[in-house]
Amino acid sequence: MFLPFQPDLPFFSFEPKPIGDEYYNSREMDDTMIEYIPLGDYQGPESLTISKKNGNIYFPLKSGEIKYIEPPFPIYNRVDFFGNSTHSSKVDIKTMNQNVKHLVTCGRALGVEMDADDNLIIADSVKGLLKYDFERQELIILTSTFNGTKLSFVNDLTIAKDGMIYFSDTSNIAPIRESNGDWNTLTPSLFICASSSGFGKLLSYNPKTRETNLLMTGIRYSNGVCLDPKEESIFVAETGAYRILRYWLKGPNAGKHEVFIDNLPGNPDGIDLDSKGRLVISIYATRSKFLDTIHPYPWLKRIFLRIPYIKVPMSPPALVISDTKNGRILEYYTISSRSLPMKSISSTLDNKGKIYLGNLYNNFISIFSPPTQKK
Secondary structure: OOOOOOOOOOOOOOOOOOOOHHHOOOEEOOOOOEEEEEOOOOOOOOOOEEOOOOOOEEEEOOOOEEEEEOOOOOOEOHHHHHOOOOOOOOOOHHHHHHHOEEEEEOOOEEEEEEOOOOOEEEEEOOOEEEEEEOOOOEEEEEEOEEOOEEOOOEEEEEEOOOOOEEEEEOOOOOOEEOOOOOEEOHHHHHHHHHHOOOOEEEEEEEOOOOEEEEEEEEEOOEEEEEEOOOOOEEEEEEHHHOEEEEEEOOOOOOOOEEEEEOOOOEEEEEEEEOOOOOEEEEEEEEOOHHHHHHOOOHHHHHHHHOOOOOOOOOOOOEEEEEOOOOOOEEEEEEOOOOOOOOOOOOEEEEEOOEEEEEOOOOOEEEEEOOHHHOO
16 A cells, blocks of 8 residues: 555554464354345445344445445345356346445544434544434534544544443544545554554543543554443553553443453454444454564654555454453454455444444445354
8 A cells, every 4th residue: 555645643662462372263254154235336334333213224435425225135145246157246236336325424434323312423533423313314513622622533432321422533643635535544544553652532422411521542543442231331442552441431440441452463443242242353454473573663664654655564354252341352253365355344233143344445244143153
């Protein structure tokens, strides 16, 4: 990937630890575990949420649009979707394009979640925290500033039962507008992660009082957020440090935070609960030996990212499932580009025991059936 964007960002030393033994007992996803919902020409359903009223699945695209599909969803296995040497694809792109409906255009939405009233709450990296009111068919800005300063890179959100919204603001670098009108979040993200800079935040927004409060700062790329099953704490993906943080809302540690899972096998993106109350961590890309080698040297990272027409190596994605009580790794699934066409995993959505996978590049939503749940 060519990096035309050169931000004025301080670089820091970061010394990644070797990957733990718990990740060497991984299982590779294969065709028996994955099905596909085609999206026609639409690529990059980054996050997913489902309506309680009608079962629609909503997802944002890099164009700033939020699209949705209505049930029953067209589901294909790999051969029927992609075809092979003896079978042609059964997917009609024109029909699939018609199946994808338009809801609204934002700035650059990243995270989406339905609230208790089945309205859509949106983490928009450009405009802030938004709400789409279905009854009024209106897009509303809930908050876009904190203490008089604009939020730079709102990334993800989660909603508590009492209506409180918790969300992440990735860094002090904002997305950049490309010549085609799309907002580029990937290039700033690469710089933020490589720099090991800690300008990310965890914030809360109270819809009743309309107050925005800061809970945590100093996060090295604040990304996915998720409440624990009892809503006593919030998990935050610290993408640039390969770890998950925990911020306590209740109990003797209320207001304090800690490292919950350290030394992940890659960069965590979205984090969500599955139907069993386990923490599902989307690993956008597994760790690169090259990048881990240069991480301790700020000057070397700075030089590397400023080489003209540099191509930053991207590793395959993965999925980690852990215990929300103690962070113990329960399952770890890897993906080989040779075996599956998924270029990234950015989020998950548990729908009746099956895990729907969001991504940044493909024109489909993947459905993962963990082997332990298959009949």
